[in-house]
Amino acid sequence: MLASILALSLVASATFDSEQTIEQQTAFFKSQANGQYARVKALKSSAKNALEQACRNALTLPERSIIKSTLANKLNITLPESVSFIEAEVTGYKQEKQQEWLTCTGIVTPAAADINEAGLAIRAAWQVGKQQDKNNLRALLKIAMAHPSTISDAVALVADQSPQSERLAYLDKYLVADELKLDDAKVSVAQVWFKDMRYQQVISLMQQCESIDCKRLGLAAEAEYEQQSADDLSSYF
Numbered sequence: 001m002l003a004s005i006l007a008l009s010l011v012a013s014a015t016f017d018s019e020q021t022i023e024q025q026t027a028f029f030k031s032q033a034n035g036q037y038a039r040v041k042a043l044k045s046s047a048k049n050a051l052e053q054a055c056r057n058a059l060t061l062p063e064r065s066i067i068k069s070t071l072a073n074k075l076n077i078t079l080p081e082s083v084s085f086i087e088a089e090v091t092g093y094k095q096e097k098q099q100e101w102l103t104c105t106g107i108v109t110p111a112a113a114d115i116n117e118a119g120l121a122i123r124a125a126w127q128v129g130k131q132q133d134k135n136n137l138r139a140l141l142k143i144a145m146a147h148p149s150t151i152s153d154a155v156a157l158v159a160d161q162s163p164q165s166e167r168l169a170y171l172d173k174y175l176v177a178d179e180l181k182l183d184d185a186k187v188s189v190a191q192v193w194f195k196d197m198r199y200q201q202v203i204s205l206m207q208q209c210e211s212i213d214c215k216r217l218g219l220a221a222e223a224e225y226e227q228q229s230a231d232d233l234s235s236y237f
Contacts, residue, residue, distance in 0.1 A: 031058035118147035156185035199225035
């Protein structure tokens with residue numbers, strides 16, 4: 001009985017019809033957040049099992065917005081709408097399901113400002129790089145290259161933006177592959193290695209990557225490596 005009263009209190013305390021409410025929608029979830037409250041609704045039946053994690057993520061939307069506006073104002077640029085990042089801890093988490101919405105509350109404590117700034121900068125940089133926006137790309141890369149948590153992904157992006165003839169040498173000189181975090185960066189590096197027939201390195205890197213491009217490139221590298229091994233074996237006979 002007490003649990004039911006507390007649950008009703010949680011839902012009743014949450015307000016999502018004010019100007020302060022932040023909304024986000026993906027292919028799988030609709031999310032709303034206001035202060036220490038958030039709610040999420042699954043848009044596909046396959047996403048229902050991930051509602052709790054989605055609600056935890058929704059709780060971070062206000063802090064994500066602050067991090068994004070702070071970086072945009074600092075660099076005087078407009079960041080891609082689809083880009084968002086936060087490293088944070090959510091404590092005191094509580095949730096209650098009501099019809100198709102899961103409502104939750106918790107205290108979001110972001111990591112150090114420089115970590116979140118660099119994390120957002122490198123993700124925005126990869127998006128901006130695809131748009132060939134060189135001016136904004138330089139500003140974002142400057143921040144990402146200066147932080148240890150993002151420098152490897154930044155090195156991969158610099159190589160990606162360089163002439164093809166220079167990419168391998170640049171990666172060999174500056175990249176610490178074990179510190180790559182972004183799938184875009186891993187795929188870009190792996191493509192350079194693939195052309196240089198470094199199939200074992202490609203396979204190893206793609207095993208740490210979840211995107212479809214990673215899987216495809218990993219399988220291609222495995223096929224090439226097996227053929228290469230077979231050719232080497234046949235040379236002995």
